[in-house]
């Protein structure tokens with residue numbers, strides 16, 4: 001009997017081991033598929049760089065149509081071409097298939113409008129955006145180019161008139177806008193296209209938002225699949241694909257699908273230098289998160305136009321309502337509203353009658369407001385591409401604009417339970433989470449990597465939170481292996497407590513640090529809840545934890561379980577190391593401040609006195625101009641300047657000048673030890689120039705003056 005019992009337990013153990021190996025094989029296969037994708041991406045990147053080199057030739061050479069193109073540009077009152085516009089025009093005019101990837105607002109439309117005007121016959125523009133077709137027609141009219149629209153709202157008579165013009169050799173019609181369904185489903189239209197082709201009147205086909213062809217992209221539209229017939233039906237007609245974003249993988253997919261593997265590809269740099277990227281830690285409770293959002297909008301973007309992106313329809317309604325209750329003029333926008341309601345909100349926002357649109361992804365393509373000063377993501381996006389595209393709606397006028405992401409671990413699980421069924425949902429979300437978790441790299445680095453470009457941190461002119469604070473932050477790498485092992489064990493504890501035998505992230509956190517001591521990060525610092533969440537997320541990103549899903553009443557629930565690398569962590573030799581922002585640096589700073597207290601504190605007194613009174617005794621002393629500058633830096637008043645005495649390095653004259661127009665009711669933070677912590681309602685909005693002055697003699701010191 002005992003013999004049988006031993007054999008049974010051995011069998012169970014072998015089954016368990018085989019099960020583990022099967023799981024590992026699955027994970028390895030998945031990893032291999034990912035690596036193969038990456039390899040193909042790298043190959044495509046090599047090709048893309050070669051193609052990019054060709055761009056110079058396209059721009060530099062003189063072509064038979066160069067004079068005509070210049071004349072049309074003049075007629076359209078365009079002074080000069082922007083980067084890649086002329087190359088694209090020349091490539092498509094020479095009959096080459098071409099794909100242009102250029103950020104929103106870059107000027108892609110001109111790249112087909114001019115060739116359409118300069119060519120014989122008709123250009124067919126396929127666009128998913130029915131609402132924008134009329135706007136496009138109006139702009140063509142301004143330039144004296146005859147155009148037409150064919151969509152579901154075109155009357156029978158108008159449709160017939162357009163069809164007649166398509167095959168009339170004497171017609172002056174130059175551009176027809178159609179939806180992809182027209183190609184997919186309308187026989188008469190296709191027959192007319194064939195007739196035009198036979199008459200050599202189909203001068204080119206333009207596919208706007210061409211990324212919608214690819215299932216790897218963020219905006220796949222099934223109707224775009226039908227466009228694969230174009231190259232087969234009209235092999236001699238050049239195709240021009242336009243899009244604002246396409247990763248290397250999406251680009252390859254588009255080319256495969258449309259039969260455009262030999263296309264010339266022009267890609268404008270992904271970087272928008274005027275956009276400032278920042279990630280904020282999202283507060284744990286909805287009301288705290290809402291207060292932070294409202295404060296941010298009120299204090300930094302008062303009377304400036306912006307968008308807040310949310311994950312769901314319900315979120316947009318709640319956030320818009322809560323912002324309104326906090327005195328911000330916000331309106332929600334989502335697909336469940338009527339078209340009229342959406343148009344009304346859009347138009348009121350365009351006219352600055354609404355401060356903030358709180359939207360789902362439905363507020364997407366075709367949003368073209370130049371002066372959007374901020375785009376805030378209230379929740380993570382599904383992918384870097386979506387985030388880049390949505391944030392890119394800020395600052396189209398080229399002036400500084402802010403792209404802010406509010407991030408917190410639980411949002412990952414809200415998103416993953418929605419996206420996990422998508423073809424590359426998990427991979428896309430992982431990229432987005434890595435972007436948000438990053439605390440040591442320029443924010444543009446992962447964006448560049450995503451778009452297959454190289455990025456050197458020096459290239460960021462302090463236009464992201466990471467680079468701006470680089471000099472004052474210290475990042476340390478901490479070995480958290482011990483905590484990581486506890487986390488994996490805590491999953492078992494969490495599982496046992498639930499009926500389902502599965503452990504959610506929340507249950508894991510409870511089982512891990514609920515009643516226990518939090519881990520130490522380094523010698524002095526005990527991990528905060530945020531640090532603990534950071535460890536869990538890093539473990540997910542690195543394969544120590546993985547998610548599983550189970551169908552629930554509304555969608556899917558997400559659970560955590562040990563990942564493929566968990567065993568190597570439990571049994572060795574793997575170790576988990578994570579970057580944290582060092583608080584040591586802050587301690588050092590504190591020490592410095594304490595040391596300087598005798599000189600620093602009086603300055604805060606001066607600032608306060610200057611705010612409250614016209615005149616005050618200045619009894620502070622600085623040993624040098626440099627010291628004064630350091631103190632002012634510590635005060636972090638962004639609009640001040642100081643002048644040294646002309647004769648020597650002493651602070652003979654301290655002048656605080658308003659450099660830039662600052663918003664009203666600025667709260668001036670004076671975070672100085674022993675000083676005053678805050679001066680409310682410091683009015684920067686007074687007329688420029690001298691506002692208040694303080695002067696006096698410091699005991700035994702030189703006479704000093706401060707002007708505010």
Ligand SMILES: Nc1ncnc2c1ncn2[C@@H]1O[C@H](COP(=O)(O)OP(=O)(O)OP(=O)(O)O)[C@@H](O)[C@H]1O
Nearest residue numbers: 078079080081082103104105106107108109110244
């Ligand atoms: N070379 C140029 N010089 C001056 N203005 C230009 C030039 N090219 C385009 N524009 C203007 O830039 C604006 C944006 O152009 P356009 O709408 O074509 O951008 P887009 O790249 O198609 O953007 P989206 O991706 O949002 O469709 C338009 O007002 C257009 O007239």
